Amino acid sequence: MIDNAQDNNSRSSIYVLLTDTGTLFTTLIKSFTAAPYNHASLALDTDLNDLFSFGRKHPKNPWAAGFVEEDVYEGTFRQFPSTRCVLLRLQVSKQQRDDAIRIVQSFQKEKEVYRYNLIGLLRVLMNLDIEPKNAFFCSQFVSETLSKSGLSLWDRPSTLVTPNDFLRHPAFETLYEGFLYDYPLLDRDRLVYKRNVSDRSIQWGRQAVL
Numbered sequence: 001m002i003d004n005a006q007d008n009n010s011r012s013s014i015y016v017l018l019t020d021t022g023t024l025f026t027t028l029i030k031s032f033t034a035a036p037y038n039h040a041s042l043a044l045d046t047d048l049n050d051l052f053s054f055g056r057k058h059p060k061n062p063w064a065a066g067f068v069e070e071d072v073y074e075g076t077f078r079q080f081p082s083t084r085c086v087l088l089r090l091q092v093s094k095q096q097r098d099d100a101i102r103i104v105q106s107f108q109k110e111k112e113v114y115r116y117n118l119i120g121l122l123r124v125l126m127n128l129d130i131e132p133k134n135a136f137f138c139s140q141f142v143s144e145t146l147s148k149s150g151l152s153l154w155d156r157p158s159t160l161v162t163p164n165d166f167l168r169h170p171a172f173e174t175l176y177e178g179f180l181y182d183y184p185l186l187d188r189d190r191l192v193y194k195r196n197v198s199d200r201s202i203q204w205g206r207q208a209v210l
Contacts, residue, residue, distance in 0.1 A: 012097040014151075015043035016088045016142055016166045017051065019180065021080040035164035037086060040139040041070055042146075044101065046087075046175070047185050048072050052104050054116055054136045065116035067107050067136070072180065073190045083180040088172040092151060099149040107141075117159075139163045 018037035020026060029038045044050035051070040058064050059079040070077070077083055092100075107114065117135035136144065143161035146153060153169055154161055166172055176183055181191055 010094065011091055012094050014090050014092050014097060014100055014146070015046065015175075016090065016172065017041040017043050017048065017085055018088065018163050018167060019077075019083050019085045021076060021083045023076075023080060033162065033164060035162065035167075037084075037163050037167065040142045040163040040166060042100070042104065042142045043087070044097075044104075047187075048087075048183070052107070052141075053138045054114070054141045055138055065118075067111040067114045067141075069108070072186065077180060081181055084178065085180040085183070086167060086177040087175045087183070088166055089175050090146075090151070090172050092149070096149045096151055100145055100151075103145050103148050139165070142166070 017040070019039045019041070020030070020037045021039065026038045039053070039055060041051050041053035043052075051072065053068055053070055054066060055068050055070070056065050056076050057068055059076045113134050115135050117137045117140060119135075139161050140158045143154070143158035143165075147158060153171060154165065
């Protein structure tokens, strides 16, 4: 459920979560892109409770994919608890945030209509603009939502925007980078998981979230 509440300031924020789950599929993409993160999600809050993208509908089946309301505590992220991430913040106006929420809500209402744009994903790796009807891949969805909200960040179509483009764009501010399940604003009571990671690059006392 999307929380549409906002404060009295004239500015607001939208967030983009980039992740690397380490799945076979993302590893394959990484072999082409050499980018640190290969999945992008649109977040409407820093707690990551309202998180949307195009990806797996079932954690163990990469081929059943489409519009998804992602849950960082369950699903694919729970299946891959060593997921690494970076959380980016984009400052926007209240109107732009409201517009983004309305666009996401339209995807929610018609989510069965949309499918995953696998062909487009393969084409973007070759820098070819292919835009099948009602089909998106993750970064295309995020870019398209921002663009339709009046936030045109690139002079190229959304079908040619990759997760790494968000990471490199100067309009985004990095709030956190490290293991997803080390992110300080997650609900620790819900994080029941097993992970064998001996060398963490970011320690609890040194993490910062703005």
